[in-house]
Each structure stands twice: as structure tokens, then as C-alpha cells.
Amino acid sequence: MTINEKQDELIADFSMMEEWMDKYEYIIQLGKELPLIAEQYKTDDNLIKGCQSRVWLHTELKDGKLFFTGDSDAVITKGLISLMISVLSGHTPKDIAASDIYFIDAIGLRSHLSPTRSNGLLSMLKQMKLYAVAYMAKMES
Amino acid sequence: MDNVSTLAAPALDVARIRKDFPLLQQATVYGLPLVYFDNGATTQKPQVVLDTLEQYYTGYNSNVHRGVHHLSQKATDAYEEARKTAAAYINAQYSHEVIFTKGTTDSINLVASSFGRTFLQAGDVVLISAMEHHSNIVPWQMICEEKGAELKVIPINERGELLMDEFSRLLNERVKIVAVTYVSNTMGTVNPVKDIITQAHARNIPVLLDAAQAIQHITIDVQDLQPDFLAFSGHKIYGPTGIGVLYGKEAWLNKMPPYQGGGDMIKTVTFAKTIYNELPYKFEAGTPDVSGAIGLAAALNYLQQVGLEKIQQYEEQLIEYALQALQQVPGIRFIGQAAHRSGAISFLVDDIHPYDLGELLDKQGIAVRTGHHCTEPLMDLFKIPGTVRASLSFYNTFEEVDKLVAAVNRAAAMLR
Numbered sequence: 429m430t431i432n433e434k435q436d437e438l439i440a441d442f443s444m445m446e447e448w449m450d451k452y453e454y455i456i457q458l459g460k461e462l463p464l465i466a467e468q469y470k471t472d473d474n475l476i477k478g479c480q481s482r483v484w485l486h487t488e489l490k491d492g493k494l495f496f497t498g499d500s501d502a503v504i505t506k507g508l509i510s511l512m513i514s515v516l517s518g519h520t521p522k523d524i525a526a527s528d529i530y531f532i533d534a535i536g537l538r539s540h541l542s543p544t545r546s547n548g549l550l551s552m553l554k555q556m557k558l559y560a561v562a563y564m565a566k567m568e569s
Numbered sequence: 570m571d572n573v574s575t576l577a578a579p580a581l582d583v584a585r586i587r588k589d590f591p592l593l594q595q596a597t598v599y600g601l602p603l604v605y606f607d608n609g610a611t612t613q614k615p616q617v618v619l620d621t622l623e624q625y626y627t628g629y630n631s632n633v634h635r636g637v638h639h640l641s642q643k644a645t646d647a648y649e650e651a652r653k654t655a656a657a658y659i660n661a662q663y664s665h666e667v668i669f670t671k672g673t674t675d676s677i678n679l680v681a682s683s684f685g686r687t688f689l690q691a692g693d694v695v696l697i698s699a700m701e702h703h704s705n706i707v708p709w710q711m712i713c714e715e716k717g718a719e720l721k722v723i724p725i726n727e728r729g730e731l732l733m734d735e736f737s738r739l740l741n742e743r744v745k746i747v748a749v750t751y752v753s754n755t756m757g758t759v760n761p762v763k764d765i766i767t768q769a770h771a772r773n774i775p776v777l778l779d780a781a782q783a784i785q786h787i788t789i790d791v792q793d794l795q796p797d798f799l800a801f802s803g804h805k806i807y808g809p810t811g812i813g814v815l816y817g818k819e820a821w822l823n824k825m826p827p828y829q830g831g832g833d834m835i836k837t838v839t840f841a842k843t844i845y846n847e848l849p850y851k852f853e854a855g856t857p858d859v860s861g862a863i864g865l866a867a868a869l870n871y872l873q874q875v876g877l878e879k880i881q882q883y884e885e886q887l888i889e890y891a892l893q894a895l896q897q898v899p900g901i902r903f904i905g906q907a908a909h910r911s912g913a914i915s916f917l918v919d920d921i922h923p924y925d926l927g928e929l930l931d932k933q934g935i936a937v938r939t940g941h942h943c944t945e946p947l948m949d950l951f952k953i954p955g956t957v958r959a960s961l962s963f964y965n966t967f968e969e970v971d972k973l974v975a976a977v978n979r980a981a982a983m984l985r
Contacts, residue, residue: 448599448932449983456925456983481924481954501954502922503984504929542928 431523434515435531442535451535452504458514459507465497476548476555481505483552487559492567494521494560508537508549516556521567524560529553579967580882586875586964589615593964601934604969609754609782609913609960610938611804614868618808621867625860633859634833634850648859651866652849655814658869659799660790663819665848669862672813673781674704676800677748679815679852680777683825684746684798685712694743698723698731698760699950700753703943705779709748723749725950729756729905733764740772747776751783755942755958756905757888757913759787766795775821781805785962786884786911788877797821803861808868812861815852822848829854880963887961888914891970898977900985904956915942915956918981923955929980930957935973 429437445451465474469486476483481502488495496517498509515531516524532538532553538546587593592613596603605613625647631640633648649664656664670676689695695709699722706720713720721744723736731749740747747769752759766776775797780789784801791799798821803812817825827834827845831854836844845851872880891914895901900919917923927939940955941948948955959973 449929449979452929452932453983481922502925504925505922540932542931545924545928 431515431519431527435529435534438511438515438531439534448540451540455507455511456503457507458510459500459503459505462499462506462510462513463497465499469497470499476551481548483509483548485509485552485555485559487556487563489521489563492520493518494524494563496556505545505548508541508545509552512549512552512556521560521563525557525564527557580879580886581875581963583883583964583966587966589617589871590964591616591619598934598936599932604935604972606959606961606965606969606973607936607938608785608962608965609805609942609958611810612785612807612962613964614809615807615871617871618864618867622809622860622864625863630860632856644859647863648857651862654866654869655862656816658873659784659814659816660792661816662792666816666819666822668815668817668822668849668852669857670800670813670815671811671858672802672804673779673800674708674802674813676798676813676815677705677777677779678708679828680748680798680800680817680825681708681712683828683852684775684821685709685716685718687825688745689713689716689718691717692743693718693745694721694739694741695719696721696723696736696739696744696747696749698749699725700729700731700756700758700944700947701748701750702754702779702781703945705748705750705777706946718745719743722946725758728907729753729758730907731758731760731765733761736765737768740768740774742772744769744772744774747774748779749776750779750781751789752780752786752911752913753905753907753944754782754913755915755944755947755956756907757782757910757915757960758905758907759783759909759911761909762796763794770795782912785872786881788881791816803865803868806865806868807871808865809858809861812858812865814865819848822852827851827854831855833857875963883963884911884961887963887965887967887970888912890967891959891961891973894970894974895977898974898981900981901977904951904953913958913960915958917953917956918977919985921981921984923953923957925984926957926977926980929983930973930976933972933976933979935976937973 465486470484474484474486481500483500485498496513500506590613629640629643631644633645652667653664656667724732751762769776777798778796780799780801785806797818799816804810834846834851834854836846904915923939930937938958
């Protein structure tokens, strides 16, 4: 599935839930299912700044594709990490860096999340793209 | 505190009170009626405050203290009348003991800077408590650093109460000022400030009270309580944002140099020497927040009309009810369980992150605050990332408390 196909799938999933509490239920479920980051990667280096809760993100390159794992001390945040990972993980650094992430707005997450959480989500996206660009640079050199 | 049996008869007709607050009538969030439990952060404004602001700007907006014209005189009269209202509200001996500031933070910075520059020397001690808001920590840290003085902290017990034995032990001739909060913004603890002031005064040490979370809940008589300084914010007592009060005893204020320089605070200016104005103008450089002061006075008059005693009684009933109702939530623990409390209730449920809980309360129409509440040292002490804080006002209802409890239960069930 391409990045955009995955985004469209998420938008469709969320559109089926009318109540925001249901959407949160879904996000929380994703958060609980998020594959945990290996303990050794929960370092200050992997902490993303700009979140009220603590967020760790770890990247690994396998066969030219980037894989993300993450964790947070807040379960809604974990759900959001899970959403981002499901969209971006397993793609080439080039595709990730060039991706247009529209599902956050389309789902209405940006306007419904508290501003600090929404900023945190954008910090997370920025960080993931930054990793992708860094890997691109390394692969080219 | 009142017991449950008195709950059958609320001390206030809240349905009528709520009609005075347009936002409470109109606001919905996500299509639900707003339940506003973030009063510790800021309070909603009664119509009379909004009308007063509008009348000022449509009727007599003008600069104060310097115009020869009619409007300026009218604005000056209203501004000075507001000072008298604020002074009367806390029963200050003189109205010039009331300095209008931007808020509690500004008031404390004024004292820390001006008092500190004059009376603090290397080796001196400023005594604060472990439950202070950052605004009653950082200004003192700054002046202590500048002067080579030391900041010492009165510790608290696990219920969030000051250890008064430790306080007595910490009082010595090195302490030049005690700066403590009257009511904890995070835990709602009401501190034994009368005892603190008595003990400090026995050693001729002045006391500053941070009354930001007290003034809207507790009747304060500064001539009875005898603080040397008292700070509060207008917006937390149903007045406008941007206005606050510093009360200071005349004797202290006269001994302190101006905080900021500018217009209004001078008598004469030459390039060689400036003669400062007298109190209170010495501490009010520049054009003051005229509308804010008049709006604050309107809020204070409104509270007097409702009746401070009734407000206090009702809020005690409400907080007791809220504590008992929340107690039924499985896995809840209260951060701060002081015997004497007011305003705020902080809690956590199981190991659920307060941020998650707060967000799901918001989605159910309930406004609370989550986080460290600008008391990071206190959070470190309890080894928690933050709390969920519900802070109550006299316009909140028992039904709203029930909604809060139901929403906490629903959110916790989802997050567990």
C-alpha cells in the first residue's frame, strides 16, 4: 500500500465514526497495540521535543526502506504515533520525505486535538521526515 | 468544612447567579453545554463587568492623571474610585497601599525587584514554600542570584500541608522576607498564613502573600491578617485580564525604590535628578490599565452584592460534595489532601496520563486543566508528570460535579 492509499484508508475508517469519543476509542486502541520500541532506544536522543507527554521515536533502515518504532507515556499520544507509523513506516526515505500528509487535517485531528497535542503530532511528522532526509543524504553519499 | 447534611440546602441560588454570566449561558463545546472547571486558570465574567468596560470605552475613555479636559477627569475619578474599591475589598488602611499591576506575577516581580534591591544582601535568605507557583519562585531566584542571597523552601507533608515546625526552624536572622501562597493553585491547600505572619513578625521579618487563588474564595482583611504585601490578579476574581493588585503596607512601600521608570511615577524630571512621585503613583509608571481597574472594581462590587460569606459557604459545600463524589471513581488518588482546602482538586486515576484524561474530559464538554500547573518542583516532589485539576467556582453546580464524575469514569474506562 502506498502512503496515500494508507492515508485514504484511515480517512475512510474515521469517517465511519460519528462521535469524537468513538474516534478517540479507536486511537486509544491503536495506542495499546503499538509495537513497543526496544527499551535501549528510549533515550533522551530519541525524545521528540514539543510534546506535553514524552515521546520516543526510533528509526531503522532495512532493504532501502525506513521502519519506525515509538512509545509515549500517554496512551492517546501512543495512538497518534501508531497512526503516523502506519502511514509512513516501510517506505523508502525518498517517498517519506516527499510525502504530502493530508490525513491529519482530513480526519479533523488537527482541529480536535488540544493545541499542544496537535503541535506534538506535527513535531513527530517533522522528525520522521527529517530522519528520511538524513537517510537519503547518507544513501546518496 | 460543612458536612453532608447541609448539602440539602445550597447557600446560593446558583441558577440565578449563572444568568449573570453570559458565557455560561451561551458556550457549548462539541455541541455539549460547557462545564467549566478551570476557574483556577481564569474565571468567567459577569455581565456587569462587560457593561462597565463598554461604558468606559463608549462613554469616557481617556488618559488619567494628566488631562485638563472633562473626560480625563472622569476617567481619573473612576480609576481612583476603583483603587478605593479594591482597598476596601481587602480592608486596607489607605487606598494608596493598593498598587495596580498587570497581575499577581507582576506584583511579585515588583516586590522581588524593588524590595530585593534595597533589603537583600549576600548571605541573606528568602523563604518560600514547596508548593509555590513558578511566579512566586522565579522572581526570587532572579534577585537572589543577583544579590548572592539564598532561596530556602518550607517543606510539605504527603497530604500537601506545610510543615510548620520546619518553618519555625527555618526562621532566623538571615531571613529577610517570607513569600508564601495563601492557597495552593495545584492542591487547594489553605495555608496557616496567620500563624506564618505572626511568627515572622515576631522576628521583624516581612511576609508577602500570593493571594491569586485565595482572594476569590476567602474573605481577606489585611488589617486583621497583617501581611506586609499581598498580590492577586483581576481575571481570577471575575474581572478583566491584564489588571492585578499589589497591596503593600505604606511603611514598606515608602522605603522601596520605584520598580519601573516612566511617566506618572515622577514629580519632577531634570537630566541631573528625578524626584519620584508619592504612593501609589511611584509604582505605576506609564499609562495604567484604566479599563481593567474599573472592570475589576465592578467585579468586586458584584461579589459584595452576591455576598462573600454566601459564596464561601456554597463553595465549601460544593468542594466537599465534589471530593466525596470523585472518591467513588475506582483507582482515583488525590494530589493534596489538606484538612483545610479551597478551590482546586487535583487527581490522577490509576497510571493514566493526566493529559489523556484531560483530553477525553474536554471531548465530553468538561474544561479542566492538566499538567504541572506551573508548580514543577511540587510535581517532582510527588514524582508525577502532572495532575488533572478541577477548580471550582460559586457558579458551578452539583449537577456539573456529577457530570465530571461520570466523564472521568467513562474516560478512565477507555484509557485503562
